[in-house]
Amino acid sequence: xxxxxxxxxxxxxxxxxxxxxxxxxxxxxxxxxxxxxxxxxxxxxxxxxxxxxxxxxxxxxxxxxxxxxxxxxxxxxxxxxxxxxxxxxxxxxxxxxxxxxxxxxxxxxxxxxxxxxxxxxxxxxxxxxxxxxxxxxxxxxxxxxxxxxxxxxxxxxxxxxxxxxxxxxxxxxxxxxxxxxxxxxxxxxxxxxxxx
Numbered sequence: 621x622x623x624x625x626x627x628x629x630x631x632x633x634x635x636x637x638x639x640x641x642x643x644x645x646x647x648x649x650x651x652x653x654x655x656x657x658x659x660x661x662x663x664x665x666x667x668x669x670x671x672x673x674x675x676x677x678x679x680x681x682x683x684x685x686x687x688x689x690x691x692x693x694x695x696x697x698x699x700x701x702x703x704x705x706x707x708x709x710x711x712x713x714x715x716x717x718x719x720x721x722x723x724x725x726x727x728x729x730x731x732x733x734x735x736x737x738x739x740x741x742x743x744x745x746x747x748x749x750x751x752x753x754x755x756x757x758x759x760x761x762x763x764x765x766x767x768x769x770x771x772x773x774x775x776x777x778x779x780x781x782x783x784x785x786x787x788x789x790x791x792x793x794x795x796x797x798x799x800x801x802x803x804x805x806x807x808x809x810x811x812x813x814x815x816x
Contacts, residue, residue: 625808629782629803630657632811636741637657637737637738637741640733640734641653641654649706651788652707652787653786655786656785658783667800670783672798678696678723678724678757678758678759679696680694680755680757681693681735681755682735682772683772688807690807692799693799694731694800696723697795700788701723701727723759728755731755732755734797734799735799742803742807781802782801786798786799
């Protein structure tokens with residue numbers, strides 16, 4: 621892997637997420653923080669196996685089409701559904717208060733916000749406009765999640781992978797989420813040309 625490409629990719633990706641999390645912290649009743657990030661080379665299957673959340677888990681994912689296509693996904697711990705609902709939408713919108721507010725609803729909305737911010741952080745540098753597909757949701761054990769992700773991406777193709785860990789804290793409780801971006805080598809090379 622080209623180290624300069626990795627440095628630029630990590631810097632742009634982390635900065636985009638930090639701006640997004642600062643906005644979420646300002647607009648909600650929780651502190652949203654980026655607590656770790658890194659770059660590695662691997663396949664989508666390998667990325668999914670590197671997640672640090674308990675199973676069953678949930679994943680929100682979407683593809684960006686166009687000149688520089690890539691796939692991004694966000695993992696959630698299903699046990700954090702109530703906590704993240706309160707962090708994101710407040711006490712009155714928690715699943716306990718409103719049973720219609722499911723984990724899928726909360727996770728899809730959060731994933732849409734966070735993954736769009738990550739996409740924009742990368743593509744705005746290249747002055748590229750794109751419209752991502754609608755976010756999709758899958759939950760369960762890892763074979764089930766991989767089956768869902770395999771419907772949009774070749775599980776064996778190698779990518780430059782950005783991984784970030786997010787911590788969401790409210791009062792004495794905290795939850796965790798993980799974000800992955802599967803970046804083709806061509807996109808990493810173009811980003812490196814900009815200097816980040």
